[in-house]
Amino acid sequence: MLIKVLGLLFLISGSLALEGYKILEISPNSEDESNVVEQLSETYDFLKLTRVEPSQVLVSPEEYQTLSGLLAKYNVNFKTINENVLADILTDATDNSKLCATSRLGTDCYRSHSEINNYIDELQRQYPNRVNVKKVGVSYEKRDLKTITITNGDGRANKKIIFVDAGMHAREWISPSVGLYVIQQLVENFSENKNLLQNFDWVVMPMINADGYEYTRADTKNRMWRKTRKPYNKCFGVDPNRNFDFKFGYAGTSAKECDDTFKGPNPFSEPETAVLRDVLKSYKGRISFYLTLHSHGAYLIYPWGYDKIDGPNKNELEDVSQAGYQAILKHSGRKYKVGNAAKLMYPAAGASDDYAYSEGARISITMELPSGGLRGFDPPPKDIKKYVEESWVGIVAMANKVVEKY
Numbered sequence: 140m141l142i143k144v145l146g147l148l149f150l151i152s153g154s155l156a157l158e159g160y161k162i163l164e165i166s167p168n169s170e171d172e173s174n175v176v177e178q179l180s181e182t183y184d185f186l187k188l189t190r191v192e193p194s195q196v197l198v199s200p201e202e203y204q205t206l207s208g209l210l211a212k213y214n215v216n217f218k219t220i221n222e223n224v225l226a227d228i229l230t231d232a233t234d235n236s237k238l239c240a241t242s243r244l245g246t247d248c249y250r251s252h253s254e255i256n257n258y259i260d261e262l263q264r265q266y267p268n269r270v271n272v273k274k275v276g277v278s279y280e281k282r283d284l285k286t287i288t289i290t291n292g293d294g295r296a297n298k299k300i301i302f303v304d305a306g307m308h309a310r311e312w313i314s315p316s317v318g319l320y321v322i323q324q325l326v327e328n329f330s331e332n333k334n335l336l337q338n339f340d341w342v343v344m345p346m347i348n349a350d351g352y353e354y355t356r357a358d359t360k361n362r363m364w365r366k367t368r369k370p371y372n373k374c375f376g377v378d379p380n381r382n383f384d385f386k387f388g389y390a391g392t393s394a395k396e397c398d399d400t401f402k403g404p405n406p407f408s409e410p411e412t413a414v415l416r417d418v419l420k421s422y423k424g425r426i427s428f429y430l431t432l433h434s435h436g437a438y439l440i441y442p443w444g445y446d447k448i449d450g451p452n453k454n455e456l457e458d459v460s461q462a463g464y465q466a467i468l469k470h471s472g473r474k475y476k477v478g479n480a481a482k483l484m485y486p487a488a489g490a491s492d493d494y495a496y497s498e499g500a501r502i503s504i505t506m507e508l509p510s511g512g513l514r515g516f517d518p519p520p521k522d523i524k525k526y527v528e529e530s531w532v533g534i535v536a537m538a539n540k541v542v543e544k545y
């Protein structure tokens with residue numbers, strides 16, 4: 140009941156102007172307290188939601204009042220880790236414009252959706268025998284959604300596929316940056332990565348939620364938007380990563396239109412998720428490795444995510460994830476957390492990793508890229524390079540494992 144009242148408050152306060160927003164870190168100390176956090180996650184905007192370390196939630200001034208009261212009531216420890224989210228966003232925006240003005244590639248600053256599409260179109264013109272860009276659909280606001288297929292140019296058809304997608308959650312800007320870096324390395328640094336393309340083609344969809352992404356870019360006050368942009372009564376958008384048709388509407392999803400984990404009225408209600416579904420179906424039986432890029436927290440997690448149940452080839456999922464873990468540890472010393480998605484985080488149904496897995500992808504992994512910067516969310520623009528390079532090391536190691544064994 141309390142939570143319902145809070146949901147209503149949020150609806151009335153409505154805007155996401157970010158004035159006075161803070162980030163709280165919540166540290167439950169028991170199963171009961173974790174269950175309180177799980178409940179709250181349906182209503183509040185969690186930036187990070189996990190059982191194995193503190194979670195993080197973005198709150199408006201009004202939400203701060205109600206949430207801190209609730210947490211105190213349930214005796215759950217919390218502290219404020221960022222007092223002024225908007226200030227960091229404004230700094231990042233200024234830095235990003237400067238960096239974009241002097242750099243060429245999408246990974247030197249955070250780029251727009253059309254710059255990303257232009258970059259992959261340009262690669263097709265430059266490397267026509269190894270690159271094929273396809274328009275696979277349009278977003279709700281009619282932006283072109285594209286995939287890029289990267290081969291070694293030997294013309295052999297029906298190879299197995301490594302599929303990578305990015306940009307599902309609008310505000311997770313480091314995700315499409317890593318997606319672009321994957322593309323850049325495979326295409327422009329082909330000679331170094333030939334082995335990854337010998338018996339496998341790579342298909343990358345670098346920007347799924349194009350509307351949401353452009354919305355976060357349009358105004359700093361929209362920077363923390365997560366969902367798609369199709370209207371639902373007074374609110375906008377669906378959480379695309381709750382909108383896939385596998386255990387749709389089970390745990391960790393909301394039926395309320397204004398919530399950040401709104402699952403949508405039905406599976407694939409969003410053109411963006413329907414496009415990804417169709418793309419995945421078009422490669423049915425060929426996908427050895429499905430990798431979806433999110434942020435944040437440095438996690439490599441695998442199905443099932445809808446409930447704390449291991450997938451049938453759990454050992455293979457763990458094997459590939461461990462390869463990524465080890466490679467990144469060696470590269471930078473960073474320790475990713477690895478494991479079953481529902482056990483490590485909280486159950487969340489209708490996600491694309493479960494869907495791809497249920498449709499036959501042998502290995503399916505969500506990579507929650509590391510936190511960065513003062514917001515503890517996306518890294519600031521000047522750090523993008525370091526993040527994409529480190530992430531690529533992990534992706535190569537996982538892909539090599541798949542190429543060797545799966």
Ligand SMILES: *[C@@H]1O[C@H](CO)[C@@H](O)[C@H](O)[C@H]1NC(C)=O
Nearest residue numbers: 323324327328329330331332
């Ligand atoms: C190409 O790949 C190699 C090996 O990963 C790396 O050392 C090098 O920096 C890459 N070159 C470019 C231009 O990205």
Ligand SMILES: [Zn+2]
Nearest residue numbers: 308311433434
């Ligand atoms: Zn995400």
